[in-house]
Amino acid sequence: MRSIWNGSISFGLVTIPVKTYSATDRTSSVSFVRIHEKDGAQIQYRKICELDGEEVPNEEVGKGYQAPGDDTIVPITDDDLSRLPMPTAKTLSILSFTDPDEIDPLQMDKAYYLGPNGAAATKPYALLREALEDHRKVAIGKVAMRGRESLAMLRAHDGALVMHTLLWPDQIRPVTGVAPDDVELRENELTLAETLMDSLGELDPAELHDDYREAVEELVAAKLEGEPVAPAASGTSGAQVIDLTAALEKSVRAARGGGEADAEAESASVTPIRGRKTAKRGEAERGAAKKSGTAAKKSTEKTAPAAAKKAPAKKAAAAPKAAGGRAKGTSTARKTASAGTSQKSTASKSTSTKTTSKSTTSKSATKKATAKKTAAKQTAAKKTGKRSSA
Numbered sequence: 001m002r003s004i005w006n007g008s009i010s011f012g013l014v015t016i017p018v019k020t021y022s023a024t025d026r027t028s029s030v031s032f033v034r035i036h037e038k039d040g041a042q043i044q045y046r047k048i049c050e051l052d053g054e055e056v057p058n059e060e061v062g063k064g065y066q067a068p069g070d071d072t073i074v075p076i077t078d079d080d081l082s083r084l085p086m087p088t089a090k091t092l093s094i095l096s097f098t099d100p101d102e103i104d105p106l107q108m109d110k111a112y113y114l115g116p117n118g119a120a121a122t123k124p125y126a127l128l129r130e131a132l133e134d135h136r137k138v139a140i141g142k143v144a145m146r147g148r149e150s151l152a153m154l155r156a157h158d159g160a161l162v163m164h165t166l167l168w169p170d171q172i173r174p175v176t177g178v179a180p181d182d183v184e185l186r187e188n189e190l191t192l193a194e195t196l197m198d199s200l201g202e203l204d205p206a207e208l209h210d211d212y213r214e215a216v217e218e219l220v221a222a223k224l225e226g227e228p229v230a231p232a233a234s235g236t237s238g239a240q241v242i243d244l245t246a247a248l249e250k251s252v253r254a255a256r257g258g259g260e261a262d263a264e265a266e267s268a269s270v271t272p273i274r275g276r277k278t279a280k281r282g283e284a285e286r287g288a289a290k291k292s293g294t295a296a297k298k299s300t301e302k303t304a305p306a307a308a309k310k311a312p313a314k315k316a317a318a319a320p321k322a323a324g325g326r327a328k329g330t331s332t333a334r335k336t337a338s339a340g341t342s343q344k345s346t347a348s349k350s351t352s353t354k355t356t357s358k359s360t361t362s363k364s365a366t367k368k369a370t371a372k373k374t375a376a377k378q379t380a381a382k383k384t385g386k387r388s389s390a
Helices: 078-082 117-136 187-200 212-223 243-256 261-264 278-321 326-338 343-389
Strands: 006-013 015-021 063-067 074-078 091-098 108-116 138-145 148-157 160-166
Touching: 006 117, 006 138, 015 117, 091 148, 108 117, 108 148, 117 138, 117 148, 117 160, 138 160, 187 243
Parallel strands: 006 091
Antiparallel strands: 006 015, 015 108, 063 074, 091 138, 108 160, 138 148, 148 160
């Protein structure tokens, strides 16, 4: 790793010579060059003077300062800048130590690794690193790099010291007019959001990669080999108003590993919010339909077993009629009814009782008719006997 700046850390009366290395690499990100679409040649950018229209070589390019809202440009030379009072030139002067939470992430600008410059700097470097790590503090100071002074934060990270250049407080724009006001949130929505946060688990940095860069590389490889470019999958629009509670519930199920297929299948048909009255009416209609379906199901379950048990009950009641015993018929009907489930027994008992009562009535009528016929025969026989004796 090549050092890009040499300086020192001023820690009270202790001075630590350090080398600075860039901690980030932006070259791996996707970047394009401008070309002439007609012939594919790359377009060159040249430094052209606005007055004479001629190209200016790099050695003749200097610095100038233009105040905001003013067209006047004041030339500034390196000699002018060198005479300016800048005590932080080549030195990171530590002003104070504070908690990391006190630093607004919006102020973070660029990150640099700091390493000891020489054997004499090794011990004070390690001392400052261990003090920051054990005390759980960060150092705030000023540093001048590349001709300008900026705030800097120093912290211990992975056995090394890391310096973050910070923006000045007046460089942070206010948030006025960005966030919405007077938004009412229900308690269950907040609970679901927190549950989703807990369900997503921890992040593994090793699994993070640039999908867009990989897609560009595949596109370039396909073009070089003359293969057809596969169409990209169409993404769903995230601008639609959705049922927040339903979306949170599906997200929680997907994050927990259950219902992933359901969440994917239903992600394209999220119910829009149509107002509280409409939602209540829809819930009432769905509840009524559900109750109606349940009642119809129960009625079918009750009717079918009763019809199925009706024929056996009649046969069981007919058996004691032929045998001439009432108690036997009733016992047989009860045994037949008890063979079903507890839910179906009531219908079977009712059917058998009606059948038994009909059977008893029929028997009584038969007995009366038989008695009348017997009495009539006996009377006829007596009359015949009297006539014959006369």
